[in-house]
Amino acid sequence: MSVQETRPVAPAQGEKTVTEGQAPDEQVPGAQSDPLVDADLLVEDVSIDGMCGVY
Amino acid sequence: MSTPASAPEASIASGFDLQAPWRLHPQVSLRPESFGALAYHFGTRRLSFLKSPVLRALVESLCEHPTAADACVGAGVCEAELPVYAAALARLAASGMIIRRES
Numbered sequence: 001m002s003v004q005e006t007r008p009v010a011p012a013q014g015e016k017t018v019t020e021g022q023a024p025d026e027q028v029p030g031a032q033s034d035p036l037v038d039a040d041l042l043v044e045d046v047s048i049d050g051m052c053g054v055y
Numbered sequence: 056m057s058t059p060a061s062a063p064e065a066s067i068a069s070g071f072d073l074q075a076p077w078r079l080h081p082q083v084s085l086r087p088e089s090f091g092a093l094a095y096h097f098g099t100r101r102l103s104f105l106k107s108p109v110l111r112a113l114v115e116s117l118c119e120h121p122t123a124a125d126a127c128v129g130a131g132v133c134e135a136e137l138p139v140y141a142a143a144l145a146r147l148a149a150s151g152m153i154i155r156r157e158s
Contacts, residue, residue, distance in 0.1 A: 041106060042105065045101065045104075046102045
């Protein structure tokens with residue numbers, strides 16, 4: 001009884017696949033982080049609308 | 056103190072003028088936290104999380120340096136990280152947390 005190996009289909013160029021447990025940037029070799037995206041990690045604006053009267 | 060060579064590129068990329076003098080807005084209170092700091096603007100009632108102790112130190116020291124680029128160097132930001140912190144400063148400037156100061 002032969003076991004057929006199935007090979008995963010490589011994503012088309014430019015497409016990203018997300019594997020469970022891995023961050024998206026780790027999927028694509030040579031992926032460069034966008035400074036604007038990384039800045040979102042450093043500064044987070046919080047909405048406190050609706051908290052009027054809370055002291 | 057030397058200005059990072061990549062400062063002009065980081066300025067262009069983020070739209071933030073690293074070569075200008077900046078300061079914390081006088082109506083902003085910066086509260087140090089273990090993760091970095093909370094910044095609250097009493098005028099606009101905006102609240103922001105600064106999720107890096109380095110960014111907190113950078114913002115706190117902006118008024119002590121002639122340019123934001125020098126403040127980055129003083130806070131220990133390396134050239135590779137400069138675009139990220141320039142973009143973070145750009146966000147703070149856009150929300151009014153930091154303002155340009157007169158030289």
